[in-house]
Amino acid sequence: MNEIASLYPLMYEPIVRGALEEDLGLAGDLTSDVVVPPDAVATASFVARKPGCVAGLQVALSAFRMLDPGVRMTVENDDGSNVxxxxxxxxxxxxxxxxxTAERTALNILSRMSGIATATRRAVEQTAGCKARVVCTRKTTPGLRTLEKYAVRIGGGxxxxxxxxDGVMIKDNHIVAAGGIAAAVGRARARLGHMVKIEVEVDxxxxxxxxxxxxxxxxxxxxMSPDRLRIAVDRIAGRMIAEASGGITLDNLRAIAESGVDIISLGWLTHSAPILDIGLDLETSAGDARTSCRSAA
Structure with missing residues (x-):
């Protein structure tokens, strides 16, 4: 696991609780309550259907604990594992x-976070040997930013x-509203403390x-194209951090990284990464029944 990728229960339990409440509605799990005997016990295994990077396992498991504090859980491949x-x-x-009852909530969380971690790891692998760091953006699912940005860190981003x-990011519309780059930067620097950084977007x-x-x-x-980025990096000459963004895919990511930029920001890590297909295979204690549930997109 990435050593700085910490995620405390206080940060994710409200999200998981809200997801369970959304799924349970006002009447609870009608199917399980009327079909499954109250004394039935079972063992369920989270199984990756496709290869990928695991992220969000403890978050997903907390859904079971919230509904039944007595549930027993064994982790075999924790966050950061390539499986x-x-x-x-x-x-x-x-x-x-x-x-x-907790199955779908747990799978939704785990599949989503693992998909983001998997996409991030692939992007990071594309930049191996370059100084550029792969970075996510604020293009996250409303309410899930904490989980999705954690998954990026697990993937190595x-x-x-x-x-x-969290910082001043002066983008094109800010520049228009402020009356130009110089006016925007001047106002920002005059009002900010020394700990706050200023970044400006240029086209x-x-x-x-x-x-x-x-x-x-x-x-x-x-x-900017890789060639244009090389020119920009030469002009910057280390005087400020150079971040590349926009129009970057896995196909051109290596060329972007080789331009010499410090940061490559990728919105699709969180807004478009496909889920990692993970299922929950359930078996009764008597071993007389076994069903498999595949995660859905």
């Missing part, structure tokens, strides 16, 4: 009803801003030249 298809990630055993209060080399005369800490080079 092959068919690998068991964790085993849950206890009363069958709460296991079935780095987080950009968590929110609007052209001419804008970059202007920014280099101002007191900014970083520049976002938006939608």
């Amino acid at each position: 092959a298809g068919g690998t068991t990630l964790a085993v849950v055993s206890g009363s069958a009803r709460p296991i079935l 780095v987080n950009h801003r968590f929110g609007l209060d 052209t080399l001419e804008q970059l030249d202007e920014l280099l005369t101002l007191d900014a800490d970083a520049v976002l080079l938006d939608n």
Whole structure:
């Protein structure tokens, strides 16, 4: 696991509780309550259907614990593990009803977070040997930013801003509203404390030249080709952090990284990463029944 990828229960339990409440509605789990005997016990295994990077296992398991504090859980491949298809990630055993009730919430969380971690790991692998760091953005699912940005860290990426209060990011619309790059940077620097960084988005080399005369800490080079990025990096000459963003895919990611930029931000890590297909295979204590549930997109 990435050593800085910490996620405390206080940070994710309200999210999981809200997801369970959404799924239970006002009447609870009608199917499990009327079909499954109250004394039935079961063992359920989380199994990866496809290869990928695991993320969010403890978050997913907390859904079972919330419904049944007596549930027993064994983790076999925790967050950060690269697993092959068919690998068991964790085993849950206890009363069958709460296991079935929490199943979909747990799978939704685990599949989503593992998909993000898997996409991030692939992106990071594409930049191996380059100084550029793969970074996510604020293009996250409303309410799930904490989980999704954690998954990026598990995949080996780095987080950009968590929110609007996490730094100054002067983008094109801010520049228009402020009356130009110089006016925007000047106002920001005059009002901020020394601990707050300023980053400015530029679309052209001419804008970059202007920014280099101002007191900014970083520049976002938006939608520039690898060749244009090389020119920009040469002009920056280490005077500020250079971030590349916009139009970057796995196909051109290596070329972007080789341009010499410090940061490559990828919105699709969180807004478009496919889930990692994970299922929950359930078996009764008597071993006389076995069903498999595949996660759905």
